[in-house]
Amino acid sequence: MLTGFCALLHKDLTLERRGGRVVIELCVLSLLVLVVLVVAYGPETGGRPESAAGALWVALILSGLPGASLAVAAEHENDCLTGLRLSPLEPATIYAAKVAAVALSMAVSQAATLLLLVLFFNLQFDLNLLRLIPILLLGTLGLCALSTLLGTITSRLRAGEMLLALLTAPLYVPELIAGVKASAAVLSGASLAAVVLPLKILAACDLLFVVCGYLLFEYLAG
Amino acid sequence: MTTALVEALSLSVMFGLRPVLTEVNLKLERGRAAVITGANGAGKSTLVHALCGLIGLSAGQARMFGQDIRRLRADDRRRVGVTLHRSMLYLNLTARENLEFYAKLNACQKPSEQAARWLERLGLGAVAEQRARDLSRGMEQRLALARAMIGEPELVLFDEPFASLDRQGAAVVGELIQELLARGGAALLTSHEPLTVKGAEPENYQLVSGRLLPAAAQPSRRTAWRWMLT
Amino acid sequence: MRPSLGAAFAAAGCVLVPAALFMVFVYVPTEASQGIVQRIFYFHVPCAWVAFLGFGLSAVAGAFYLFFAQQVWDDIGYAAAEVGMLFCTLVLITGSLWAKPIWGTWWTWDSRLTTTFILWLLYAGYLLLRAMGEENEQVARLAAVVAIVAVLDIPLIVISVRLWRTIHPAVLVTRSGEHGLEDPRMLQTLAVSMLAISALSAWLFWLRLKTLRAKSRLFELRRMLATAQAIGDGAP
């Protein structure tokens, strides 16, 4: 099982290194979202940590959805998913590897987004930013787990992208709320206590999505 | 009693309201080969898909190694090699990387050696470092065959294995199948023209409007040239 | 499928709905602090109950569909989601009607309203998927997965929306606290309209399910016919 997982992940990273478009596309999307939001907020509201936290999560969700679609679509090209289904791999392993690959791509673009965020919203480069990392990672994992699960089918449908967004967004609401809260608390230098409940929600959602995906993926891949 | 390696029990497939396969019965035992011929659109590929469990059946059952295909264990899936119309190769990976990847999925002990061996076997040594996207059609077909064979399967299901292969390629595939049968494997091949397998007497079937019938006539010499060459 | 069960739901609805109307508009005393608008509450709460029930049933049916792969579970899930969606919409509408005179606004991002709205959005997505996706097994299975994940996600949505509200400054509304049902007639009325709306929704669900079953059965028959024809054609 582990060899299969590693092989899949290695394959996805090789493809990404070799002219893959996921990371680039995600970075560009994040950049666009940040620029648009900075302009839309204006200089006053834009300076508030809540605005920065909101912008960060808008960038995350808007880049995460197409990111997962791209990654899943790559598996449909040339019927490669059929090849995987014919192999001895368990569907759950395929799912886990796909989520890991998408999450890694997103994590790279998140790092770039964070950098831009600090510049655009006049934040301080300090240790507080490091505290954002676990929050963002949890949010990214949840989004990837969810959109990879649903994207497997929607990417074959006509209005797939729209349906994926429409199905994912409401399910992702808890993570979105908790993530924005936690990020805003961290950016405004609040105490750790303010982050505990949001982190719990993030973790619970991740657990739910990952477990559901792990158990249910086989019904969708078939 | 020997269990059939692959078996179809009144297998029927419908796409929407269209019956594509009706009550197909097929049984393939160790050391046997079956050749299924049929016109374009007769349902040959659909039969291969159904036998592999890739599409739902409207009735009947597909079995491999005595188990229902939907409950085939991972260990047993390793014993099957399949090629379909699409090559299932990652277009941005090189030929070698593709084979190594599928070797790893099949839990081969030494994936890179195995990949090198199969590249050599199918005459792909010269293009090993080319991306699958840049391969010629025949080269891609060879690579797809190598992909199917890399797990050392006991049972192969090849959908039109000779499509776009040159004589030499067809000869190699003929040898592969012969070796497979000799070591007690089984092969199911589809083709739109009759074939003979050298060194074996394949069971010849014909797909006519969704029904699997014994092939009427022996293949003529003219169309059997490929396999005779080996 | 026994038609008697559907008829029983219909009969119960025919008796209970007028009874509930009578009780809500005539029998029950007007609540002191909110006045006449409070009466909508006797429809609002049962609708919410039915909406949640429909969603729950749709998720359970989804799980059964995935596990047993029988068309009937898919039909049940679809019918339940449709009925759930209908009553969820009614919850939002009646809630809005009530909120305008009491809170002074049609809509506020109150935690309960927001939760209901997100739920509504979830099932809007679900139904759109069924409407826009091709009618095949894969879409049905995806719908089942969505229903299952959604129902498991609901507790988290509730918790997170509460978190979202508490930190934001409160909107200036006169939130009247708990609905005190001090008069016993109020409880009786609520109980009867609960039953009435339940019977009504069960009947709607039944009708919808029957339609879907008939459709599935028709499709099945047409397939059998096509198969029989194919076999007949093949025979000498």
Ligand SMILES: Nc1ncnc2c1ncn2[C@@H]1O[C@H](COP(=O)(O)OP(=O)(O)OP(=O)(O)O)[C@@H](O)[C@H]1O
């Ligand atoms: N996914 C599908 N949906 C609907 N119809 C399909 C689907 N796949 C195949 N068909 C139909 O089923 C019939 C059999 O197709 P199939 O691909 O099995 O034919 P074939 O014998 O392999 O033909 P060829 O020699 O051209 O490869 C065709 O008429 C085709 O249109």
Ligand SMILES: [Mg+2]
């Ligand atoms: Mg074909």
